[in-house]
Amino acid sequence: MRFLDLAATSAAVGATSGRRAKVELLADALRRLDPPEVAAGSGWLAGELRQRQTGVGWASLRDLPPPAAQPTLTVSAVDAAIDEIAAVHGTGSQTRRRALVQALYAAATADEQRLLTGLFLGELRHGAQAGLLADAIARAAGVPVAAVRRALLLAGDLRAVAVAALGGGAAALAEFGLRVGRPLAPMLAQSASTVDEALAATGVPAVVDVKLDGIRIQVHRSGSDIAVFSRSLDEITARVPEVVAAVRALPAREIVLDGEAIGLDATGRPLPFQQTSSAAARRAGAAGPGAPVAPAVRAAAERTGETVLTPYFFDLLHLDGVDLIDAPGRERWAALRGTADASLLVGRMEVDDPERAGAAFAAALDAGQEGVVVKAPDAPYDAGRRGAAWVKVKPRHTLDLVVLAVEWGSGRRTGWLSNLHLGARDPGTGGFVMLGKTFKGLTDELLRWQTERFLGLAVDRGDWVVRVRPEQVVEIAFDGVQSSSRYPGGVALRFARVVRYRDDKTAAEADTIDAVRAIHAGRPAG
Numbered sequence: 001m002r003f004l005d006l007a008a009t010s011a012a013v014g015a016t017s018g019r020r021a022k023v024e025l026l027a028d029a030l031r032r033l034d035p036p037e038v039a040a041g042s043g044w045l046a047g048e049l050r051q052r053q054t055g056v057g058w059a060s061l062r063d064l065p066p067p068a069a070q071p072t073l074t075v076s077a078v079d080a081a082i083d084e085i086a087a088v089h090g091t092g093s094q095t096r097r098r099a100l101v102q103a104l105y106a107a108a109t110a111d112e113q114r115l116l117t118g119l120f121l122g123e124l125r126h127g128a129q130a131g132l133l134a135d136a137i138a139r140a141a142g143v144p145v146a147a148v149r150r151a152l153l154l155a156g157d158l159r160a161v162a163v164a165a166l167g168g169g170a171a172a173l174a175e176f177g178l179r180v181g182r183p184l185a186p187m188l189a190q191s192a193s194t195v196d197e198a199l200a201a202t203g204v205p206a207v208v209d210v211k212l213d214g215i216r217i218q219v220h221r222s223g224s225d226i227a228v229f230s231r232s233l234d235e236i237t238a239r240v241p242e243v244v245a246a247v248r249a250l251p252a253r254e255i256v257l258d259g260e261a262i263g264l265d266a267t268g269r270p271l272p273f274q275q276t277s278s279a280a281a282r283r284a285g286a287a288g289p290g291a292p293v294a295p296a297v298r299a300a301a302e303r304t305g306e307t308v309l310t311p312y313f314f315d316l317l318h319l320d321g322v323d324l325i326d327a328p329g330r331e332r333w334a335a336l337r338g339t340a341d342a343s344l345l346v347g348r349m350e351v352d353d354p355e356r357a358g359a360a361f362a363a364a365l366d367a368g369q370e371g372v373v374v375k376a377p378d379a380p381y382d383a384g385r386r387g388a389a390w391v392k393v394k395p396r397h398t399l400d401l402v403v404l405a406v407e408w409g410s411g412r413r414t415g416w417l418s419n420l421h422l423g424a425r426d427p428g429t430g431g432f433v434m435l436g437k438t439f440k441g442l443t444d445e446l447l448r449w450q451t452e453r454f455l456g457l458a459v460d461r462g463d464w465v466v467r468v469r470p471e472q473v474v475e476i477a478f479d480g481v482q483s484s485s486r487y488p489g490g491v492a493l494r495f496a497r498v499v500r501y502r503d504d505k506t507a508a509e510a511d512t513i514d515a516v517r518a519i520h521a522g523r524p525a526g
């Protein structure tokens with residue numbers, strides 16, 4: 001397929017407003033890709049490059065050659081050129097990379113150059129487009145969209161799913177079952193502001209789990225191979241030897257567990273999230289998967305004063321050849337209790353009425369935990385979904401928003417990027433809706449970090465406001481949502497303040513404007 005045709009599709013999708021029309025355009029382009037081009041081309045239509053790191057940023061795209069008059073590039077030729085650019089390393093790499101980028105741009109027409117820049121800078125990467133692509137793959141391959149979505153959630157890889165659907169249809173998609181060793185999209189929770197509201201969504205009886213404020217862990221074990229994945233499905237095995245050791249001690253040959261790892265103080269109370277996450281981050285590459293057993297790790301950590309991460313599991317998705325994702329919660333949890341020692345399980349209480357649920361919430365807070373997750377016992381494990389079967393309740397309301405721009409500070413903060421412009425995701429348009437600004441809650445360390453980070457994401461460096469690529473997610477606490485004529489969504493946050501940066505979430509996973517409106521209206525937020 002000509003690269004120009006793909007560039008034309010990408011531009012046309014951007015200029016079209018209706019969802020159906022966008023899906024048609026995308027499906028048409030997918031049909032026209034030659035089989036070996038599907039992996040790269042389907043990724044580009046979702047705004048993603050097949051090569052995760054290319055080394056090409058904003059600076060390498062200055063002073064580009066003028067566009068070619070005639071289109072000559074094909075999808076495969078461009079993919080091969082990007083492969084070559086991504087492979088450059090060592091001395092002189094900057095010059096070499098620049099030369100390759102220049103050559104690629106010189107061969108591209110104006111429309112093709114626009115697509116290349118969008119891809120290199122990640123400007124076309126947003127969740128909405130990936131959602132449309134699931135529908136488009138289904139249309140192009142003539143298979144049910146539910147089959148594509150399920151494969152996507154189980155495989156977490158849009159390109160692999162496109163290749164399978166277009167190459168082998170429904171039969172190839174059905175192969176994407178849960179596979180031990182391959183992470184699947186974790187089930188997510190809606191949020192409610194009270195336990196009663198949560199129970200109204202899940203129904204009774206329900207279970208009330210303690211909500212631990214640590215890091216999500218999905219652990220896969222096959223014999224002696226153990227792999228731990230983060231919420232964003234990155235492999236973090238080497239960083240959490242305690243988790244590896246705990247799972248190695250379980251009486252199971254093949255197992256997939258879902259849970260949370262958290263640091264505890266000497267009395268067993270949870271440490272603040274920052275301490276848990278920096279403990280995990282510091283250990284980058286510290287130990288291999290075949291690493292030490294728990295007591296040794298604990299002793300070493302205690303000697304060095306390092307935080308020990310303790311795993312707690314709340315779900316079991318596979319056990320010795322049996323997939324459990326479609327089984328009701330009560331069956332999965334019974335199997336979990338039968339496999340793991342009680343000390344490895346999250347605190348959980350079965351409740352029949354709001355009073356007991358309220359008591360469980362109060363007990364969780366007394367123990368220093370973040371809140372609770374109320375769960376419906378009959379629901380399957382809905383990979384990647386934020387449904388009503390899990391509803392989290394926290395005493396403090398927070399939203400995960402995307403930074404759209406930052407203002408230079410003044411006074412003591414001169415020279416630092418300070419006031420953040422915050423946006424919620426708009427699933428309708430694939431864009432972001434600004435909800436307010438804040439410079440509260442920022443420590444000097446965070447100011448330093450964010451100045452560097454946002455200059456790296458800058459698309460427009462004004463003297464007052466620096467506009468950035470909408471990629472960085474930040475968790476914001478606030479006192480309420482109010483109507484506002486100042487902001488385009490008609491709503492604004494009251495007393496917004498920064499809790500922390502969320503590097504485990506992409507902008508496509510940020511909270512939506514619908515969730516903000518639901519809070520405004522007092523409904524559970526999806």
Ligand SMILES: Nc1ncnc2c1ncn2[C@@H]1O[C@H](COP(=O)(O)OP(=O)(O)OP(=O)(O)O)[C@@H](O)[C@H]1O
Nearest residue numbers: 187188189209210211212215216260314346373392
């Ligand atoms: N008992 C539990 N059951 C399910 N999830 C739990 C539990 N304890 C802690 N968690 C954490 O809560 C998260 C569920 O909330 P959600 O799916 O909305 O993700 P999130 O946006 O990362 O949540 P938050 O920002 O509130 O931590 C899970 O990702 C998991 O990491």
